[in-house]
Amino acid sequence: NSLGSSKSSEASGPSKKDPTVIEYWYPNAETQGGKTVVELINKFNASQGKVVVKGVYNAGMYQGLMKNLQSAVAAGQSPALVQIGWSYREYFSNNFKYVEPQTIIDKYYPNDKNFLKEKYLSNILDLAVNNKGSQVGLPYSLSVPVLYLNMDILNKAGINPDDLKTWEAVAKASEKITQVTGKKGLYIAEAADTWNVQQMMESNGAKTLTNGKASFDSKEGIATYKFYQDLVKGGSALHIGIDQGQQAFVSGDVGMAHLTIGQRKNITQNSKFKAIAVPSPTFEGKELKVPAGGSLLAITADKAEEQKAAWEFEKFLYESDSVAAWTQGTGYLPETTDATNNKDLATLIEEDNMMGAAYSTLKNLISWAPFPGNSGLQAEQMLLDMRDRILGGGDVSTELKKTQDAINGLIK
Amino acid sequence: MKIEGRLSSVIWKWLFIVVVIIWIMPIIFALGTSFRTLQDVYNNVLAIFPTSLTFENYSQLYEQLPLFKIIMNNFTIATTVTILKLVTSFLAAYAFVYFSFNTKKPLYFILITTIFIPFTVTMVPNYLMLSKVGLTDNTLGVILPQIADAAGIFLLTQVMRSIPYSLIESAKLDEISNYRIMKDIVLPLIQPQMTSVGIWFFVNSWNEFVWPSLILKSKETYTLPLALQMYISSEGGTNFAVAMAVSVITMSIPLLLYLIFQKYIIGTFTSSGIK
Amino acid sequence: MANIRFENVRKLYGDHVIIDNLNFEIHSGERLVLLGPSGCGKSTILRMIAGLENVTEGHLYMRNERVNDIPPGKRNVGMVFQNYALYPHMTVKENITYGLKVKKVPTNEIEKRLDAAADFLQLKPYYDRKPSELSGGQRQRVALARSTVKNSDYFLLDEPLSNLDAQLRISARTALMDIHNQYKQTMVYVTHDQIEAMTFGTRIALLNKGVLQMLDTPENVYHRPANIFTAKFIGNPPANILENVEYTNGILQIGKQSIQLSDYWKNYVEKRDRNQLVLGIRPEHLQLSKTPIEGSIRAKVKHSENQGSNFAIHLDVEGVNAIAIEASNVFKDGEEVFVNITMDQIHFFDKETENNIGYPENIILKKSQLSNRRTNP
């Protein structure tokens, strides 16, 4: 990257002082707002002459980005600004050097003193605070799971979307869909994480973590997994990988799909049926909880110049127009309070049923199973394996107990 | 060959045709998909050929990426890797087969063992090494570790060992230099294997993804497999149609080269009777 | 001085002793024919001279220099391999000229040599064929042509004409002699064809199981075989060997019959003080008659073989097989005939050592009359 950056600094030659060149790493594929990222960078670079941002796309989502970051940092070449997936919050903050945004503000930008408080809801800002209380970065993309509905199928099966407020109702609807239409009733995303399951668990009163220890092996935890397992066993819910699952839903073979709001564009643009979304369901009599997906922006630059440049760029990204563009490009939720100042965004949230459904759950946001220390990634893998085993027919209580013990063994 | 032979050869021929169909179908599917809109792909899964032909996927690519530059990068890398691998493998194999020296066996064993070393072992140390000398985001940095592959040495050694030794003896009697023996005798005789392994090297380097994705950062240095990754995402969904357009571009270039030289390449596989 | 000298050469393949203590010299410019039964080590000797096979023990000299460690390319040796070793991917023409091209021999010189070789071997029509498109004999001729164009100091030929028809073989042989007369290379020639051996070689080396049996001119090898092996190996049909011949007082007892030995033989044998002997005589030196002649012995005709120009009459002489050669066949199978032995033409071998016991002086004189050496054509 040293070659690349020197090249771009030459390109912007005539200014008196060479502009500071910084790298910004992002994982957004073209289907996930990659184009918007490039537009925002270009816009920023054109707007001023002191900083040149070089965007670096990293394939393989947050995981791929982390892998590359790991190698780059080991080689002493970290970028200035990176998008870190929520699930990597603990691992990142424990192992990489970063600067808290407030530090930079205090040092170089006293005028921005209240920037954080003013821009974010506190529950959202807290998503980026690690277990040790450090503000690792600022929330950037926010995604929540919603329940997408294929209205063609639902109408045929005679199901009212307004009834789908609880998982119990969803389960009934799923069975009915299969009975009436012969199609699959429900698909709950099975990505390489247990995000969607966590939504169910927490909304059933189970706690993934209590006081830094795994605690999902509770009555509610078991009940939730049993519920999920029965859905799959019953045959109306689909048990399949994320790529094939979303393909099946967009192709019109599934009635309901519990997927990230990030899929909004994909679904609206490519499906032929009438697609709407409702907020993630909760369990009867329980409070709705939705774990936040998406990423935070962390500053990894260590030179003062670069830190400043990174902050300048970050500030630009949080301008309401930028956030609006970002939200529209990615399908994520706006993370800042003033984002709705942008008219387009405001109308979008108001008029787009899917966006609205997601937006309405912002207040229910919780953070994504922040297992402490370095064990987080391994714990996540264990949860994943457990999910596979349970959906494959394993005994719920034993599996939960086994996995919880194993994770707590790790944490200890 | 004759009557009975004919019967079984008919059965085999049909079996071959079935396999060929299975082998080719995905390619046709990819080709067809690349000319359809994503919506069309989702909703008419069975239609292999586009209901309405669109070049949208390709034009989208052309707009978003420095496509020509990327293809050139790919080409430079794959060609260099292939040539360097073939040359070094050939030289080493020749030494292993026709020279004798006391450390030959252990040395050969060690080199062959390197084939067994998974890329996970070498990836990070290589990255650290190359970034130290400033070869990240650089074509050379992509090329170098790819050359380190003993598979060619292995194959060519095995093949050279099946050349009748009397041919080499005959040349030795005429005081033909090793260089000429390589060029005039060994090389023509192992040409089929050189060709097949050469194509293999080229195609694999052409399609290499893991290593370049680690080392290449800017779109100007990208290769096609990296471009493909830009359309694959578990979060936002995969743009299958555009991904297939990238794939079609990616596969069509080596394929085109193959078709141009096909007569020559396949011809080398029919030269029977080395011995 | 392109000579070759073997000094105490031993050659092993693994544990197998192939050549055991070989000592002999091939003179510069001679045509030495290597003869011997299949598997006796002929090709191995050629390969050692060429440097393709290392000498396990002993010394090999060429040009009076020890060459054990000189690589093949440095010995200036041309060789026709027994299995041809043609380059399968080159055409006939390329096969023949490849070595010259690499040596940067001028093109017109290459063409000249190619044409000459292809001419006498009748290869012109096949210039552009690959070896796989040739018949066995054609391949052999290409191999021969390839080494003749080389004009090397040493020329080793391992059964170079074995797959050719008789007429082509004769003309090729004659051409090879012409080439030799022109360049005077040192030729070592392996053949199984006796006539070829007799007509081509200035000397013949006869080997058995890696041991040299006799090394002499064709005449001497034929007419004065050094041992039973040589007598039996040379000649077609081979010499008749009558073992268990008792000598007493000038009388040879052969089975139940006896013949009187001529005086000079009598004196000679008596001086050697032996009475257990082995008698050897060539088929053409047995005369058959239907009626007894003085000094002849009885035999029975077993069968006769038409060999084209003459007949081989297989006899039973006192229970031992013997063959006589007659120009025409007037004998019936099973008939009794009388065999007359020409005393001048017999050989006596020691029963133990199997070596020839030698000849009385006046036989040597007579034999030398026969061996009025042919000059080169």
Next chain:
Amino acid sequence: MANIRFENVRKLYGDHVIIDNLNFEIHSGERLVLLGPSGCGKSTILRMIAGLENVTEGHLYMRNERVNDIPPGKRNVGMVFQNYALYPHMTVKENITYGLKVKKVPTNEIEKRLDAAADFLQLKPYYDRKPSELSGGQRQRVALARSTVKNSDYFLLDEPLSNLDAQLRISARTALMDIHNQYKQTMVYVTHDQIEAMTFGTRIALLNKGVLQMLDTPENVYHRPANIFTAKFIGNPPANILENVEYTNGILQIGKQSIQLSDYWKNYVEKRDRNQLVLGIRPEHLQLSKTPIEGSIRAKVKHSENQGSNFAIHLDVEGVNAIAIEASNVFKDGEEVFVNITMDQIHFFDKETENNIGYPENIILKKSQLSNRRTNP
């Protein structure tokens, strides 16, 4: 009825016509020797019989059945390949027994056949060697052994003994005859060895450039050659051919000299109404003398060749090369000699067609006396 019949067979390799319109029959149980110059198509014919090469045009019958489309494995043919085609990865023993094992011949039967073959080919010591560890002749013997153990109806041998020494060749040939007498396979045998051809074949087929020249018993092929090609090809040295012989009134004009033809020839030739003739006579039918005899012609000795049992005297007869065979050599190079021609033994060929014009009746009688056929040993 294991016969073989070629009907209008043509064989092309690409554009090359190798065999053009071949018609002949090989009788069941006979030993046919295929003779012909190198590259004339002998191996191709064997390969067509074996089914390894398809017949381009025409019909090939075996057991009176058309076999053009029968695969090789179904023809029950054993074959010795010219270049052996041994399995390089199998030992000698495995090479010989592999086919039998696959056929599930009982083990003791396999052992018996193996032993018998290895015995007569002296292969026992090499059972466990790979072909690469054998000498050329040993490899050839393995190839021969492999096909003899097969006991097939047809037995094709492509120069099976070419790399063996004379003695081994004779014993192998005898053993092959024994095997043949026992199993009466139809044998087709390619050889370049004339004596082998004469002694082994019940009939000889002589080919040239894919065209059949003569197919007859060895005696007839030798003594009554059908055409100039046959006369020149058979015999070692070959028959002397004097072209440009003028016939007028019972006188043959040979160069500047003339001889009187015997009466029966005179009548015969005159009836045929020719005066441009080609005269053929075998070397052994020329008698040389130092002094002129009635009816002899002058010639000059060019050189003489020692052939072991006799001498080949190369002559210059009116500018034409000729060869005479003499038991001993009393002639000096350059000496003038007188050549006497045995009238019974001469052949006349048509100058255009090159075919033999035939023989007067009383010669046929005399010749048939010579061809007192050998019985089998």
Next chain:
Amino acid sequence: MLVYFKKIQWKTILLLSPSIVILSLFVLWPTIYTLYLSFFDWNMIAPTKNFVGLANYTDVLTNPNTYKVLVNTFWYIVILLILNFVVPYIFAFVLHLLIRNFKNFFKSAFFLPSFISLVVGSILATWILNPISGPLARIAQSIGLSIPNWSQTQGLVIVVISLVVTWKVFGYNFITLYAAISGISNEVIEAAKLDNIPSWRILKDIVMPMSSSTGVYILIMTIVTGLQYVYSPVKVITQGGPDSASSNLIYQSYHLAFDIYSTGTSAAFSILTLGLFVLLLFLEFWFVERRVHYEN
């Protein structure tokens, strides 16, 4: 055989040095470094490495997942050997000796998928074999059948992933074996045909031994690179799931290193994997090599 080459060592050095230098630099050195790392608890970026002795090895060896992955690897090897070694051998033999027409067509057609990357192959497989809405599923549905949920089914997932790898590797193995088989002297095979040896025995007893030098190469490469190739489809399709059912040794060491950032255990895992492979190679040299036919 020739001995003269012994003296000209500098030529040997000249010919071998490019390969040795490159392999040492980019393969051997990293391996030694990895061996070194396997004794530490480290994640590549932390400032200090903790020496833990053999702890990483005991970790790996006591983890039941390791054995699961080992068993998977075994099945991958078995399936890949059948599909990418045995079958192409048979196909190459049949095409060379039993089929007369369209040879070049078949050669090209078999070879064609080799041009496509495994990533693309995997994406295609995900789509085409989607058990709900893939084209194959649609066809199956229309005749009343259904496609098993292979990506979530233990065992089956290994088979399908092996098939994806086969799709790519088959053609190369096929063409390489074909080249070797067509190099066998025709007459040797003819000799066998004359003896009415059945085709399968010709393949087994003559063609396989005589092409065995190339055969050994394909055999080993099928195992080694086959397992490495499995990485791509696993990464794209299943990420090792369900519950590691599709993981193998290579993927697992990748997973440990880059998903879990357990550099030390990954290093130990890789070293153990390597040890296993070297053992396999040794066995090969011991049992197979001596039966391989080499001309020299």
